[in-house]
Structures are given as structure tokens and as C-alpha cells.
Amino acid sequence: MSTKENNILISPSIIAADLTTIGEQARTFDAGIVSLLHLDVMDGNFVPNLTFGPGFIGSLKKHTAIPLDVHLMIEKPERSIGEYLEIKPWVVTIHYESTRFPARILQQIRKAGVGAGIAINPATPVESIFDLLPYADMALVMSVDPGFYGQAFMEPAIGRIRKLAAHIRSVPGLSVRIQVDGGIGPDNIARVVEAGADIIVAGNAAFKGGDVNKNVRELRARAGV
Numbered sequence: 655m656s657t658k659e660n661n662i663l664i665s666p667s668i669i670a671a672d673l674t675t676i677g678e679q680a681r682t683f684d685a686g687i688v689s690l691l692h693l694d695v696m697d698g699n700f701v702p703n704l705t706f707g708p709g710f711i712g713s714l715k716k717h718t719a720i721p722l723d724v725h726l727m728i729e730k731p732e733r734s735i736g737e738y739l740e741i742k743p744w745v746v747t748i749h750y751e752s753t754r755f756p757a758r759i760l761q762q763i764r765k766a767g768v769g770a771g772i773a774i775n776p777a778t779p780v781e782s783i784f785d786l787l788p789y790a791d792m793a794l795v796m797s798v799d800p801g802f803y804g805q806a807f808m809e810p811a812i813g814r815i816r817k818l819a820a821h822i823r824s825v826p827g828l829s830v831r832i833q834v835d836g837g838i839g840p841d842n843i844a845r846v847v848e849a850g851a852d853i854i855v856a857g858n859a860a861f862k863g864g865d866v867n868k869n870v871r872e873l874r875a876r877a878g879v
Contacts, residue, residue: 662879663689663853665723666860680718684867690723697728701801708737739766747771760789780814798836807837819850840876
């Protein structure tokens with residue numbers, strides 16, 4: 655699990671974009687600035703809203719060389735995980751709350767040569783995923799409730815990030831990146847990074863005004879990277 659960059663990665667969330675033209679937009683993104691593209695897959699079951707599936711993601715991949723960051727907000731991901739692994743994204747993240755078999759799915763993702771991510775909702779104790787981290791390459795701390803675009807950042811996430819980062823540091827040989835998703839922008843990205851996150855999902859903060867490269871460059875500056 656690697657990219658050209660070795661510090662803070664910024665992953666613009668395309669849910670904040672015009673999805674009817676995202677392929678054309680993606681061709682304009684500077685891979686030297688935009689680290690990843692975050693894709694929220696919502697099934698109308700695990701979360702109330704619906705977005706897109708593997709067909710859409712596979713088509714988008716043809717328009718960009720930027721690695722894809724696939725976030726499955728779906729119930730029972732074991733039923734369709736194979737379709738997403740065939741696309742060979744940079745990472746596929748499942749939710750701890752969405753399945754009874756998280757360790758098995760994380761191992762399946764890794765076996766496919768894809769980064770394995772495990773996400774937790776704000777109401778889930780961060781300790782719940784400690785035993786799963788040896789099977790994961792990335793842990794995603796949701797700083798809003800999943801499934802609803804445009805929510806405000808939930809301040810308790812800072813403490814949760816710190817706790818997760820401290821645990822990862824305390825386990826010899828454990829190497830897991832921390833991603834944070836929800837309500838992150840220029841005014842709070844520095845605090846999120848200082849707490850221990852190194853992959854930042856940005857929705858409106860990345861797509862506002864239409865100049866994603868400029869917006870992500872500003873986020874990097876605010877984060878001090």
C-alpha cells in the first residue's frame with residue numbers, strides 16, 4: 655500500500671462533485687497534488703442514501719491515473735466485495751458495523767493485492783477495531799455519521815484519532831495509516847493531522863468553486879505539508 659507521496663495524503667470525495675461530469679473533471683486533477691480519489695459507495699441499507707457501484711467506479715478509473723480510495727458504506731460487503739476487488743483500487747474500506755466477518759473480508763482484500771481499510775462510525779468505540787488492525791492497512795475514523803453529505807465535523811473525533819494513533823504506536827511492527835472523513839476543511843485540517851491522521855478525505859473543501867487542484871493545495875498548506 656503505497657503512493658508517490660510519503661506524508662499526508664488528501665483524498666477528494668467525489669460525492670461533492672457533479673457526478674455527471676466527474677470523468678472529465680478527473681482528467682484535470684494534478685496527481686502531484688491530489689493523492690487519491692475517495693468514492694463513497696452507499697446502498698440505501700447500511701446508510702439511507704444511494705450513490706454508485708462497481709460499474710461506475712470501473713468507468714471512472716479509465717479517466718484518471720490517480721489511485722482510487724473506495725469506501726463501502728454497504729451492508730454485508732462480503733456479498734459483493736469481489737466486484738470491487740476486480741477494479742484494483744488503491745484501497746477498499748469496509749465498515750466494522752456492516753458485517754459479522756470483518757477479519758475474513760480484510761484478509762480477502764489483502765489477498766487480492768489491494769489495501770484493506772476498516773472504518774468505524776462515531777458511535778462505535780475506537781477500541782472495537784484494535785484486534786482487527788493486524789489485518790488492515792488503514793483505519794478510517796468517521797468524523798460525521800456516514801451517508802449524509804455536508805455535515806459538520808464532530809469534535810470528539812480528535813480524541814478518537816489520538817487514541818487510535820497511540821495504540822498503533824504501542825504495538826511493535828504494526829503499520830496502519832489513519833484516515834479521517836467528514837467535515838474537514840482549512841479551519842480544522844491541522845488539528846486532525848496533529849492528532850495523528852495522515853489521510854484526509856475532503857468533500858466540499860476540495861470541490862468548492864470547481865478548482866480542485868487549488869483547493870487541495872490550500873488544504874496541504876493549512877495542514878503544514
